[in-house]
Amino acid sequence: MILDILKDRFILALTGLIDNPESYSDLIRPSQDAKFGDFQANLAMPLAKKLSKQPREVAAEIVARLKIDDLCQPPEIAGPGFINLRLRNEFLVDLLRKAIDDENRLGVTVIEPSKRKTYLVDYSGPNVAKPMHVGHVRSTVIGNAITRMLQFWGHHVITDNHLGDWGTQFGMIIYGYRNFLDRESYQKNPVEELSRVYRVVRQKTDEPDNEIAAAVLAETAKLHAGNADNLKLWNEVLPYSMDEINRIYQRFHISFDYTLGESFYHNMLGNIVDDLLKRGIARETDGAVGVFFDGEEVPMLIRKKDGAFLYGTTDLATICYRMETFKPDAILYVVDFRQSLHFEHLFKTVRLMGIENIELTHIKFGTVLSEDGKPFKTRSGDTVGLNGLLNEAEKRALEIVQSNDKLGLSQSEQLETARRIGIGAIVYADLSQNRESDYVFSYDKMLAMNGNTATYMQYAFARVRSIFVKGNIDIKELRTKTEKLMLTEPAERALALELLRFGEAIELALRDYRPNFLTAYLFELANRYSVFFEQCPVLKAANDDLKISRLLLCDLTARILQKGLELLGIETVEKM
Numbered sequence: 088m089i090l091d092i093l094k095d096r097f098i099l100a101l102t103g104l105i106d107n108p109e110s111y112s113d114l115i116r117p118s119q120d121a122k123f124g125d126f127q128a129n130l131a132m133p134l135a136k137k138l139s140k141q142p143r144e145v146a147a148e149i150v151a152r153l154k155i156d157d158l159c160q161p162p163e164i165a166g167p168g169f170i171n172l173r174l175r176n177e178f179l180v181d182l183l184r185k186a187i188d189d190e191n192r193l194g195v196t197v198i199e200p201s202k203r204k205t206y207l208v209d210y211s212g213p214n215v216a217k218p219m220h221v222g223h224v225r226s227t228v229i230g231n232a233i234t235r236m237l238q239f240w241g242h243h244v245i246t247d248n249h250l251g252d253w254g255t256q257f258g259m260i261i262y263g264y265r266n267f268l269d270r271e272s273y274q275k276n277p278v279e280e281l282s283r284v285y286r287v288v289r290q291k292t293d294e295p296d297n298e299i300a301a302a303v304l305a306e307t308a309k310l311h312a313g314n315a316d317n318l319k320l321w322n323e324v325l326p327y328s329m330d331e332i333n334r335i336y337q338r339f340h341i342s343f344d345y346t347l348g349e350s351f352y353h354n355m356l357g358n359i360v361d362d363l364l365k366r367g368i369a370r371e372t373d374g375a376v377g378v379f380f381d382g383e384e385v386p387m388l389i390r391k392k393d394g395a396f397l398y399g400t401t402d403l404a405t406i407c408y409r410m411e412t413f414k415p416d417a418i419l420y421v422v423d424f425r426q427s428l429h430f431e432h433l434f435k436t437v438r439l440m441g442i443e444n445i446e447l448t449h450i451k452f453g454t455v456l457s458e459d460g461k462p463f464k465t466r467s468g469d470t471v472g473l474n475g476l477l478n479e480a481e482k483r484a485l486e487i488v489q490s491n492d493k494l495g496l497s498q499s500e501q502l503e504t505a506r507r508i509g510i511g512a513i514v515y516a517d518l519s520q521n522r523e524s525d526y527v528f529s530y531d532k533m534l535a536m537n538g539n540t541a542t543y544m545q546y547a548f549a550r551v552r553s554i555f556v557k558g559n560i561d562i563k564e565l566r567t568k569t570e571k572l573m574l575t576e577p578a579e580r581a582l583a584l585e586l587l588r589f590g591e592a593i594e595l596a597l598r599d600y601r602p603n604f605l606t607a608y609l610f611e612l613a614n615r616y617s618v619f620f621e622q623c624p625v626l627k628a629a630n631d632d633l634k635i636s637r638l639l640l641c642d643l644t645a646r647i648l649q650k651g652l653e654l655l656g657i658e659t660v661e662k663m
């Protein structure tokens with residue numbers, strides 16, 4: 088990647104001038120404005136302080152030591168001591184050639200083996216038998232994108248879906264099943280009937296002074312204690328609910344390496360509590376057991392007064408199991424920001440247990456809002472509603488597809504195209520946000536043909552691809568002609584620079600697990616392509632060599648758009 092190459096050269100130049108030159112290399116950045124060149128190094132100012140010299144003087148010294156002629160025009164010193172770099176076209180062309188020849192990675196270097204880590208990504212985690220929340224869609228979409236990017240970067244990634252399959256919702260279902268189930272509806276549509284029963288019980292337990300709440304807890308406790316009837320019911324209803332959840336995953340093309348729900352850890356919880364008590368990490372409080380933290384009043388409870396274990400107990404057992412089984416370097420939790428305190432406490436407890444050699448990160452995200460600014464709820468508030476949500480996006484996408492009758496798509500092709508556009512719109516709308524912000528769910532916005540949407544990006548991709556059809560171009564053959572590559576117009580150069588920044592964008596997105604850095608990059612790439620396409624005739628280029636060169640730029644643009652979208656979990660379409 089360009090930035091890495093430039094950094095290396097600066098590090099060489101700084102060696103001998105200052106201690107740990109690496110720490111300054113982050114001050115080399117793409118220029119904000121093309122008139123200051125392509126990259127700017129702002130390291131003379133902080134170095135001047137260190138060396139007690141004038142910044143411009145230091146800048147001159149650095150430039151004198153810098154061996155960079157093969158990559159750049161002679162560096163220019165501007166203002167108080169900025170070093171402006173303008174890359175040579177030959178250097179850019181050389182990198183473009185490498186990217187074109189690089190079938191799978193498009194010029195993005197894979198990390199060194201020594202930097203390769205094992206990540207465990209804990210995402211999605213819906214609560215089985217409870218209405219799946221749009222928040223779980225966020226977790227699913229963000230977790231999937233992070234997984235794909237980490238894998239592409241060269242890491243080893245294990246995904247684990249920490250299903251909520253052991254909570255009080257089962258007490259509700261069990262109680263409801265015995266008291267309110269409509270047999271006939273259950274036979275016809277078990278999921279719908281179970282979620283109706285769940286809602287009935289839920290509502291009743293919310294009412295003040297009712298015995299049902301106690302009965303529900305009793306059923307849950309019986310299940311946890313291994314009561315045969317309750318376990319049998321649990322085993323009966325679980326698959327129905329899982330089928331429904333799996334249907335959603337299938338629509339997103341998502342699968343997990345492991346689906347070890349809360350129930351999996353059930354037998355390990357007693358030991359965890361005993362162990363923490365024995366080691367003095369946890370102590371009794373009002374009959375319950377909790378872990379206390381310095382300077383904090385609230386403990387993390389790990390066993391209730393009545394002996395029941397908690398969400399946090401299961402998470403502790405989960406970490407122990409994962410450490411033993413997968414030996415990860417990092418565990419990432421893609422979970423709603425409202426669980427921040429839970430994860431803070433969880434991670435602190437792990438450190439108290441003396442476990443240091445692991446990264447634990449809560450990748451938090453905000454709430455999905457409806458257009459009135461309130462938290463978004465699907466109509467019926469259940470999984471059926473979530474499938475309905477995806478249906479609606481696909482339906483609207485189909486209208487877009489059908490409105491262009493020049494495409495010549497068969498009916499099944501139309502449907503497949505609409506599926507990709509509809510699902511892609513939902514995924515991209517989520518990923519293009521700063522994940523910590525709330526965002527408004529709007530079909531109109533997410534399916535807009537213009538702006539930072541999947542639809543725009545898919546359209547850009549399809550448009551590039553259509554050139555090859557129109558010009559009857561053999562792409563394989565084209566890719567063997569990289570010797571023709573040249574950058575003649577500013578718009579070509581601007582596009583080329585962006586094409587060569589793909590790796591940088593992924594690195595940025597992975598730094599703090601923020602997929603919106605990748606969407607922002609793809610948006611900028613599509614925009615630069617648009618300018619290029621307006622200003623530089625491709626099929627009608629002035630001569631054959633130029634035509635080939637421009638087609639190569641088009642092709643690389645399409646490939647990077649496609650790969651970038653793929654890393655986000657979005658499919659492309661050939662025609663739209």
Ligand code: ARG
Pocket residue numbers: 209211212213214249250251402405420422
């Ligand atoms: N089931 C949880 C919820 O719906 C999410 C699980 C997240 N993962 C974890 N290890 N706690 O809130």
